[in-house]
Amino acid sequence: MLESTQLLAKQTQRMSTDSRQLQGAPALEIKTSTFSVPVLVLASNDLAAISQQLQQTVEKAPDFFTHSPVVLDVLALNNNRLPIDLKNLCDIIRDAGMLPIGLRGGNEAQNAIALKLAIPNYSMHHPVGIEPAKAKAVDAKPATGAVPSVKLHTLPVRSGQRIYSEGDLIILAPISAGAEVIAEGNIHIYSTLRGRALAGVPDNAEARIFCSDLQAELVSIAGNYQVSSNFTAPKGKPVQIYLHEQSLIIKDI
């Protein structure tokens, strides 16, 4: 008891010397910000299957998913009366490299378990992350006043290089095999795509890829991937790629 009091006294002393210039000002301010966070919408309670699919997804795009926060959505499971072991689920997600930061659509018992695991509950009435209609409304009048950016890239993207845009991405030169172009919005490629293109990162399902010559290794929209062996589009033809009911559609323009 005595010890800890002394420690506290010491700390207080140090703090007051270190932060003298802040005296008088409030120590913190609470602000509201809107974040775009990936939501893991669970359709199965098979932990092995979930684990496998997660690992595969993360492997394909480790840079986006490693240490990415995720919100767990268990509404569909509850509607179908599928029980889920939340503690193990969180372990699996962490093993895959992601960090659970919320639970959505949980019942009372699940919400209590989540809180014990230090995971906040979100009610369905205050959706976090993707809820396409909401997300758009947020885009329309961004709280921060930031304009969604468009990045223009005119040089070839070489093997080993990576171009990232927080908005749309327009590329006027070839993208080599082994190169990666990534956008939170749409990707327009007025040349040959031999590498990878990932649009709508991490979860904008409305994003599209437009490409005048698709010879890609991989294309993805909002985390839904397809690799070259599955492409049916002919080389040298302009195509657009979009999501329809969770599957990628590659279509001539």
Place this chain on the structure above:
Amino acid sequence: MARIIVVTSGKGGVGKTTTSAAIAMGLAKKGHKTAVIDFDVGLRNLDLIMGCERRVIYDFINVINGEASLNQALIRDKNCNQLYILPASQTRDKDALSQEGVGKVLEDLSKDFQYIICDSPAGIEKGAQLAMYYADDAFVVTNPEVSSVRDSDRMLGILSSKSRRAETNQEPIKEYLLLTRYSPERVKLKEMLSVDDVQEILSLHLLGVIPESKSVLNASNSGLPVILDEKSDAGQAYMDVVARYLGEECPHRFIDEKKGLFGKLFGSR
């Protein structure tokens, strides 16, 4: 101020040293005072191809370490008094090269020379990165096969992001494609990529195509850069390369036995 040219490739054994020797000799023969530096520390090939291996006393690393002056280390070529060779060390390892050290030597050479050719080692690691760091121009030597093209592409990415020009936001390094060991017969048999194929993948300005030629081996055996063998196809191809680099217009040769492919090359796609 000298123009610094790096001859690079990523992949090994594609003809960088052969090219460095030929280009350096070509520029010098045109009257430009030229130095060619062997960055391949530990292997030392350039002096063999230039036929000056017995005259090596001091090397690049001796100069970097201040153990010899540039004038002591530079070897004047026996065929052309405008050409100097700065050999690599055979006894040291690659770590002996430092960016500051290389920068200092290039700066000193720049005062006195018009062109400095840096013969890069293979790979994309430190040695190759040091050779290209200070470059103004890059000759990307590529053989017409997939792995070589892929490595060149990788090297091009490094050129555009890890050079001094890139890091200081200057105009980027000028990149040129040099397709070497080209054999139209094997292209026809689909054993090799065609000029068009390579151009399409790399989308790079084509400085020249050097045919696969016995004259290259003969030249290196006799310690004379192949460009001095004026009758050989490879020698002529290198002469064209030097002329084009200096701004002369000369049509591409040795791409096909048949004429008319030229139209195909630069015609509409």
